[in-house]
Amino acid sequence: MTEKLYEKDAYIKEFTARVLDCKPCERGFAVTLDKTAFFPEGGGQAGDKGIIDDINVFDTRIENGVIYHYTDKPLNVGATITGKIDFDRRFGFMQNHTGEHIVSGIAHKLYGVNNVGFHLGEDIVTLDFDRELTREQLDEIERLANSKVWQNLPVTAYYPIDEELNNTDYRSKKEIDGAVRLVEIKDTDICACCAPHVKSTGEIGLIKLLDTERMRGGIRIALKCGAFALDDYQLKYKNISQISALLSAKQENAAEVVKKLDEKYTLEKQKTNELKKKIAELTIAVADENTRCLFIDDCDVKDLQLIADKLHKKHGGIRGAFSGSGESFAFAICGEDNELQQFFKKFKSELTVRGGGRGGMMQGTVIATKENIKLFF
Ligand SMILES: [Zn+2]
Structure with missing residues (x-):
């Protein structure tokens, strides 16, 4: 069994370990270590990338409890190695993932909706709720979620004992076999989850809910946090300022002016x-x-x-x-x-x-x- 360093401390960027096994596979080589800070794909979050010594790790996955580091080149079994994870990428995931917990927790408390799906892509998160929510409800969730960020609340993860687990009201996306790991955001949410999260909500920076689409009686919401949300804001600001200059209109009136232009265009056509x-x-x-x-x-x-x-x-x-x-x-x-x-x-x-x-x-x-x-x- 590989010791999961990322569970004890989600901020370990570099570690030393011993190579237990290295086998060629379709995607290159599958390497197992005695311990690792590489998080394997799970809980909707992608597997970590990085390097082991100077060899590229392009994915990390867990199968039947075994963590595989997928590398371009082989490693010597028994060797002591230094692993470095791409922490900028991972930290973005941690921000997005923790932001998702807050949003899902608040939506559940306020409107009784359940998170029934979650996908954490390279720069965007989508989450699926089992019921529809209006834009006004989403605005309220977003405002409350960000107030939780400003309060800089602690985020903790632990394996409770059975009795404690039975007495805890927590959210869970699916039936979990094996020990249940709970991620608790103070005064906000408790959810079963295996992934790394930030240690306090202030590190999320910003939570922004984006487009929504209807999904099997529910709703899918796109979400961006932290640096991703800032990138998105910068891109949109650049766009809206160009649009408002082209229209000679204030940014807040741009949509109204475009609507009028469109009506005029239809008439002209x-x-x-x-x-x-x-x-x-x-x-x-x-x-x-x-x-x-x-x-x-x-x-x-x-x-x-x-x-x-x-x-x-x-x-x-x-x-x-x-x-x-x-x-x-x-x-x-x-x-x-x-x-x-x-x-x-x-x-x-x-x-x-x-x-x-x-x-x-x-x-x-x-x-x-x-x-x-x-x-x-
Ligand atoms: Zn999580």
Whole structure:
């Protein structure tokens, strides 16, 4: 059994240990030690990374009670090594993880919701509650959670004796086999958990609840703490200040101004579409029998189909409508089906054409100049 140094002290960055075993595996080498500060993936938290001597440890996992350090290169069995964990990464996890305990504990106390899922990614945490919460409720949870940070409350972890455990009201995400380790945040929460946490809530720095999504009758909440929350704030501040400068609006009014702009844009788009329709109608009206194909700006396939169809109905024969520029045009061509099939075959063989169709209508794109297309028609 490997002695779990991270359980006694979550702040050990460097330690010496003896190599018990080293086996090649699919991912490199699986190394076991007599003791370790590397936390293996568990309780929703990713496994630690770091180095053993100068060999890279890219993951740590626990399987059937055995802690495996996954390395790029082998280590000598029996050797004494120095392990160093990537503590910046781990500390970020500890901040996020402890923040999650506070949020889940408060949400449980205030609204009776249970945490039924937790994932601690490289820079974001998501937690799942079994019931939905409103934004107002989340705001309240967030405010209270941060007040727990400002109070700088102690966080302790311990293995209680059975009687003590039976008399303790604690949260638990799943049935735990083996000894139950409790993580207690003073006056806030007690939860069964195997991972390392910060020793006082002040170290979390800041707790920010972000996006939510509905999940099987409950809610999934994204959460950032500490340095992750600060990075997020900096990014968002940069964005909102650019947006407000572009809009010449105060930051707090930016959303309202964008909403008005969007409404204006929708109106303008409608007007443009109506104008496009009028231009197409006028172009068709002045087209005579000799107009085999028409070129109209800014038309999509549906517009082109409509124009080609109208031209065909007015003058008969094969009629085409094109929209584009340079040597690239979208098109729709209308005619009696048999005649059109023959025409299209030739069109495809003489110009670079992609597309097809049926029932007297062909559409697609062609790589050719306006002159060449006209010449062909
Ligand atoms: Zn935990």
